[in-house]
Amino acid sequence: MxxxxxxxxxxxxxYLKFFLNSxxxxxxxxxxxxxxINDGSDGTLNYAIKNKIKHTHSTYNIGLCSSMxxxxxxxxxxxxxxAHDDMYFCKNWDVFLINExxxxxxNFYYLSGTNxxxxxxxxxxxxGSSIDTFDEDKFDKFCLDDKTPDLxxxxxxxxxxxxxxxxxIGGFSEEFDPGDGSDPDFCMKLWLENVRLFKGISxxxxxxxxxxxxxxxxxxLNNGTKTFxxxxxxxxxxxxxxxxxxxxxxxxxxxxxxxxxxxxxMIFDLLINKIKILFIxxxx
Numbered sequence: 001m002x003x004x005x006x007x008x009x010x011x012x013x014x015y016l017k018f019f020l021n022s023x024x025x026x027x028x029x030x031x032x033x034x035x036x037i038n039d040g041s042d043g044t045l046n047y048a049i050k051n052k053i054k055h056t057h058s059t060y061n062i063g064l065c066s067s068m069x070x071x072x073x074x075x076x077x078x079x080x081x082x083a084h085d086d087m088y089f090c091k092n093w094d095v096f097l098i099n100e101x102x103x104x105x106x107n108f109y110y111l112s113g114t115n116x117x118x119x120x121x122x123x124x125x126x127x128g129s130s131i132d133t134f135d136e137d138k139f140d141k142f143c144l145d146d147k148t149p150d151l152x153x154x155x156x157x158x159x160x161x162x163x164x165x166x167x168x169i170g171g172f173s174e175e176f177d178p179g180d181g182s183d184p185d186f187c188m189k190l191w192l193e194n195v196r197l198f199k200g201i202s203x204x205x206x207x208x209x210x211x212x213x214x215x216x217x218x219x220x221l222n223n224g225t226k227t228f229x230x231x232x233x234x235x236x237x238x239x240x241x242x243x244x245x246x247x248x249x250x251x252x253x254x255x256x257x258x259x260x261x262x263x264x265x266m267i268f269d270l271l272i273n274k275i276k277i278l279f280i281x282x283x284x
Contacts, residue, residue: 001098003031003160004075008067009085010038010219013047015209016085018131020053026091029098034074036067061219063177072171080166083158086209088134089113090143096203097160107162109197110190112154113204116142120210122156122200122250123148127207134207143205150253151200153246155187158206168193175231181224184236188228191243196256198244226280234273242266 005023009016016035023033035055037044048055056070068082079101083089093113100111115121116139118129125142128134169189176182187198229235240246242260260266 001079001101002029002077003079003081003094003097004077005031005033005081005083006036006068006071006075007033007083007085008036008038008064008071009044010061011040011042011044012085013042013044015131016044017047018134019083019085019087019089022088026089026093028092028095031094032075032077034071036071038062038067061178063174064179065172065174065177065182069171069174072166075163078163079160080163081158081160083206084208087158088136088139088207088209089158090203090205090207091140093204093206096201100199100201100204101160104197107164108193108195109199110154110159110161110165110187110195112156112159112198112200113206114148114151114200114202115156115208116205117208117210121208122151130209139207143203146202146205148202148250150202152198152251152253153240153244153257154198154200155183155240155244156200157183158204159183159186161190165190165193165195176222176224176227178219178222179224180221181228181236184239185224185228185231187244188232188239196258198257199253229273229277230280233277234270235276238269238273242269 020033023031033053035048035053037048037055037057038061039059040057045057054074056074072080097111114123116123116125116127118124118126127139127142172182173185176185225235232239245251245257
């Protein structure tokens with residue numbers, strides 16, 4: 001089975017090479033790689049052309065959401081995997097992911113890897129804060145030894161959906177460019193299409209260097225929480241808590257999710273969200 005790995009990148013060539021090397025080294029099958037290159041004046045564009053890597057290109061940073069939608073147009077498989085350019089995939093990652101795809105009864109699923117990081121990961125484990133200090137052997141050993149079960153309520157990259165689903169929801173919502181809030185919005189659109197399986201695959205581990213591009217002040221982030229709140233009537237935290245039944249913590253996978261169970265806590269939190277909307281509209 002062949003996957004389409006779609007990666008937006010913005011003048012982050014060293015990390016992109018590191019990521020692509022992990023795919024070359026640790027994949028059991030050959031997959032389609034499609035980049036969207038924002039600017040690319042650091043050598044990324046020339047690197048992609050020289051190495052015949054399929055890509056789209058913009059002369060400036062158009063944002064994560066627009067980048068994904070542009071690159072998607074060049075994909076040819078039924079399985080769309082979104083990844084960051086500052087990740088490192090574990091050995092046999094694609095075997096674990098493809099086995100999960102094969103087990104699905106239909107195309108209505110959202111599958112993700114499990115992020116390992118020095119901080120802000122689902123699992124915090126220090127294998128290095130940069131590609132220069134990354135300890136590959138330590139990461140490999142952790143992946144072999146870790147017994148964390150599959151996870152519930154996944155809503156993070158790298159994530160995979162079927163082409164049918166991507167087309168139904170129209171890909172990423174470009175009002176969230178340059179990218180803050182785009183992941184919960186993507187999941188909310190899936191929810192509205194009756195997707196109820198949001199699963200993090202424990203064995204599909206990735207080491208994430210924590211959005212190195214945005215941490216280097218290359219990108220002025222949008223207020224994704226505000227955009228999400230005005231779009232759906234509640235913020236991403238509310239969506240993760242009452243719909244996905246979790247937040248950014250480890251919750252073991254129990255199967256398909258049910259619709260929210262309305263109770264006094266949910267009604268109170270929803271009321272708080274409505275007040276926030278009124279306040280935003282009053283200020284504007």
